[in-house]
Amino acid sequence: MSSAPLGTTASTASSAADERATGLVFTKGHGTGNDFVLLSDPDGELTFDAAALADRRFGIGGDGVIRAIRSERLEEGRALLADDATATWFMDYRNADGSIAEMCGNGIRVFGEYLVTAGLADIAVGETVPIGTRSGVRRLRREMDGWAVDLGVFRVEEGEPTVAADGLDVDRPGLGIDVGNPHVVVVLAEESELEALDLHRAPQVSPIPPHGANVEFVVPAEPLVQDGTGRIRMRVHERGSGETLSCGTGAAAAALAVRHFAGDTIDRWLVDVPGGTVGVRVGADGDATRVELSGPAELVYTGSFTRG
Numbered sequence: 331m332s333s334a335p336l337g338t339t340a341s342t343a344s345s346a347a348d349e350r351a352t353g354l355v356f357t358k359g360h361g362t363g364n365d366f367v368l369l370s371d372p373d374g375e376l377t378f379d380a381a382a383l384a385d386r387r388f389g390i391g392g393d394g395v396i397r398a399i400r401s402e403r404l405e406e407g408r409a410l411l412a413d414d415a416t417a418t419w420f421m422d423y424r425n426a427d428g429s430i431a432e433m434c435g436n437g438i439r440v441f442g443e444y445l446v447t448a449g450l451a452d453i454a455v456g457e458t459v460p461i462g463t464r465s466g467v468r469r470l471r472r473e474m475d476g477w478a479v480d481l482g483v484f485r486v487e488e489g490e491p492t493v494a495a496d497g498l499d500v501d502r503p504g505l506g507i508d509v510g511n512p513h514v515v516v517v518l519a520e521e522s523e524l525e526a527l528d529l530h531r532a533p534q535v536s537p538i539p540p541h542g543a544n545v546e547f548v549v550p551a552e553p554l555v556q557d558g559t560g561r562i563r564m565r566v567h568e569r570g571s572g573e574t575l576s577c578g579t580g581a582a583a584a585a586l587a588v589r590h591f592a593g594d595t596i597d598r599w600l601v602d603v604p605g606g607t608v609g610v611r612v613g614a615d616g617d618a619t620r621v622e623l624s625g626p627a628e629l630v631y632t633g634s635f636t637r638g
């Protein structure tokens with residue numbers, strides 16, 4: 331692990347001096363137990379070691395690190411602004427191992443809560459704001475009891491990868507789903523199979539996905555549909571972060587996979603994860619090719635990380 335988890339660029343002498351005096355100010359937040367370190371860096375002045383910040387023993391701890399930066403201050407953001415000039419803020423997301431991910435469904439809800447609480451944006455309940463991400467501009471809506479995000483057009487991949495995992499007796503077929511980032515979903519028949527899984531080690535997907543994958547294991551509820559809403563239970567091993575208590579894009583992928591196998595007719599889903607429950611709706615914006623995720627977002631504390 332790096333002994334210098336954060337720093338600033340040489341061009342920002344006063345922020346560098348502030349940081350030496352106060353440490354790096356961060357906020358900790360989570361969405362159904364998927365937890366993040368949030369940093370405010372409107373002008374893109376900070377350099378930081380995300381893996382060191384996310385380290386649960388030597389750092390702050392988190393499944394990911396999210397930097398709030400103005401889109402215009404980041405190359406990927408400027409590229410987005412060429413198509414959609416409205417996405418003022420960019421969610422710069424990194425996994426716990428420091429790798430960059432295109433999208434985070436729980437993270438973007440927590441990001442919305444952070445923008446409001448940190449005074450970076452004024453978003454009223456019922457209002458929708460465009461947020462820049464590496465999977466494109468995503469529309470985020472503030473609700474009474476959380477946030478909903480249009481994850482965009484989803485894709486069910488061709489082919490049938492196989493998945494091996496500790497605790498599974500034999501390899502299982504998976505279904506590749508892209509919701510802005512890559513997922514492979516395995517549907518299990520029994521709750522006991524879900525519980526027997528040991529996800530300390532990453533499941534092995536074959537053939538190996540070109541950019542890696544988040545792997546979700548799901549069990550349909552019995553009955554699957556209750557009051558017009560499908561319900562499933564899920565565990566996940568996230569690319570770059572290991573087993574987490576929740577994954578928003580993973581929940582969307584899991585619901586889409588079960589929907590696919592059930593004949594593509596059920597559009598509303600509840601997904602139970604170890605950290606809570608999120609909602610998934612196919613047909614975001616009246617478009618049957620788009621999927622929306624909804625759920626809570628909570629900020630837990632703010633602190634200052636002192637350079638080691």
Ligand SMILES: N[C@@H](CCC[C@H](N)C(=O)O)C(=O)O
Pocket residue numbers: 364394425430431432433434435436437511512544568569570571576577578579580
């Ligand atoms: N936890 C996130 C997904 C974060 C990124 C993922 N690990 C990846 O590498 O694609 C979510 O809530 O969607």
